[in-house]
Amino acid sequence: MKGRTWQAIVALVVICSLTSTPFGVAADQCRTCHEALGDKPSTLFKRDIHSQKGVSCADCHGGVASAEDMERAMDKSKGFIGVPKGDAVSEVCAKCHGDAKRMAQFRSMIPIGQFKALQASVHGRLSTTGKERIVQCTTCHNAHGIVQVADPASPVYPLNVVKTCTKCHADAAFMQKYNPSLSVDQLEKYRTSVHGMRNAKGDPKTAECASCHGSHEILPSADVRSRVYPTNLPGTCAHCHADASYMKTYGIPTDQFEKFSKSVHGVALLEKHDLGAPACNKCHGNHGATPPGVESISKVCGSCHALNADLFSSSPHKKAFDERKLPECETCHGKHEIIAATDKLLGNSQEAVCSRCHSERERAKGYQVAGTMRSLIDSLELLERKAQLLVSDAEQKGMEISEARFKLRDVRQARLEARTKVHSFNEGQFREVVAKGFATALVVGEEGQQAIDEYYFRRLGLGVATLIITIVAISLYMFIRRIERSAVHKQTSI
């Protein structure tokens, strides 16, 4: 083993001396020797963008590139560092990539903040050794043979990114060390998505990992600054999907984001920052993003609106919709533009969605049931409003009526429950819930009215009591006057 090392050193010295110029000065002696040896780094470096831009081996590894003598060339006192290890790798890259002046010398348009972004990203956290960060520049870009991102040979070229990321992210043993709860099947799911399938077919425009998660600045999805944080996600998707010229070749609409922003879900998520509201991924999936099929819409919506979905699935509408291939929830409520459902959707008036399929002549039973349901829920709302007015009036009059106010919640609850029960399309079930609301609303109204009556009774009682007290007081006054007068009379008569 020792003999072989010596042989290699002797060979290198011989090659170096043979290839040196008579004047003893060479442009890059490192490459001269290493290329002659035919080692992998020097071979790869030939097509490296850095090589093309004039970056020498010594620019990264240190030492004296012009020195013919190997010992002088790799003299540590002259800054030779050999193969950088750990964080030193990224620091070597950042020497130029973090320096605007140097990058300007190469006429590069690459942003200079990547190193800092990487450090602040989830990949910039310390590795299990505790000595270095998890990811270095070379982890994704390789060390030698680096080409431009737009070059199909680059590991970060859109068609290659997925493979590069999954080197770690599909490795369960590796990922377990850092985030055991994070799934490692993203690639599998991605390949089932429209994005993944197109990407596999060679379309570099479709979304890959970096399109949604970013590149150097990737943050955990729970981080509010992350591009895939629920409130940021619609904007991330819209980056491509709302760009008409970018999406032109795909022939799909680009107004989803606009519609979603105005929808009940969009307003809740984007304006009220309600994280319970769905972002794009809740319906379409994350890595396996795809439009939900007609048959699975109620399941997708039902993941949140479980009761409605269950009722719908066991209703007569399920079969009818399936036969006509009508998307379940979407047919009545719409998709991206879903607005808050009101009672107006129900009934047999023109604006009601029921009347789109039911009329007095066609499917008349549904027409009739829809009309009854609407009139019942309208009556309940009216009763609730009446009870509410009575309670407010009593409260304004200073009456203690908090119990009735509390019961009003039950009426509202019954109305909400009735709205859910609409999805059973069963008049009997619907009536049962509404009747509960009617009964409570009547009790509340009665209590409100009683409180108002009590208020007037109190005033009347006060009037009577005040009158009696005043009469007693006047009588007392008269009596005092009388006894005092008679006392004076007695005194004077004495």
Next chain:
Amino acid sequence: MSSILKKTYEWIDKRVQLETLVEFMGKKYVPVHRHSIWYYFGGVSLFLFIIQVVTGILLLLYYKGSEQLAFESIQFIMSKVQFGWLIRSIHSWAANLFILSAFIHMFSVFFERSYREPREITWITGMFMLFLGMGFGFSGYLLPWNELAFFATKVGTDIAGVLPFVGKPIMVFLRGGDEVTGATLSRFFGFHVAVLPGIFTVLLSIHLVLVQRQGMSEPMGMENVPASERKTMPFFPNFLLRDLLFWLIVLNVLAILAVFFPWELGKKADAFASAPAGIRPEWYFMFMFQTLKFIPAKVLFIDGEVLGVLLFGAAGLLWMIVPFWDRKSSRGEKSRLINYVGLFVVVYIIIFTTLGYVL
């Protein structure tokens, strides 16, 4: 009917010698002069106190003095108990009118110098009763366990806590711990319905006995008026009936206030909620509260709040022992200083109370 009454009277007379009392009452006269009107405020205060006792006992039938049930029990009294709303409202209004009437009574006694010899004990018992009355107000304010009362008690007991050396132990004693909790409610309830009424009854008895024994104080200089020119009225029945007339008027006012301005209950106290805006003590503590707000955080080397509390303590003490340092009045000489001091205190209280509500 009259023979039954006569027999009953005779039966009692035989045992407790009522005749002596009737004779005493019959010979008792009340001076009549241009300041006689102020005599009635003592009676009005007594009347309001009696109302407090009666309505308080009625409330006690339903009130539950615990953190979990206090608020709900008042809610129950207000909405379910027959005339519960009226009793609670009257209790709250009468409490305030009692303090007002006691203040008027106290100031009238002060300006008339009625505290002078030999009525020093009457004055001191009266002052103690006024302080107890404020204690009643402070402890009773927390009992509904609503948001405003909870935080006002917090602030109030915090102020007690700033006193040097004894402040912290007093605060912990009042609160039943470091914070205002259910324990504070329990002990405030105990103070309100047992401790304070017990002490108050003793003081009231002494006060009334002394008033009866010593009679009404005459304004200064009356002793120089010849006996023939001095006007009086028999205590029984004339003065007592007039007293009764005043009580009827007060009762009417009370009924109107209770019906037209029912005492609100507010929101249930929540120790974890942030303090609501506009926490104020009851109006009779307002002048002190406002003064403490005006005093800078540090006055020389003393903490502003500590200085304020100590000053009020000293002023209260001086005020209470006025019969002992105002020797001039006891000698029958006129003292302008007393007038100036009294006027200053009245104006001060009015201005600072107003500022407390305006600012």
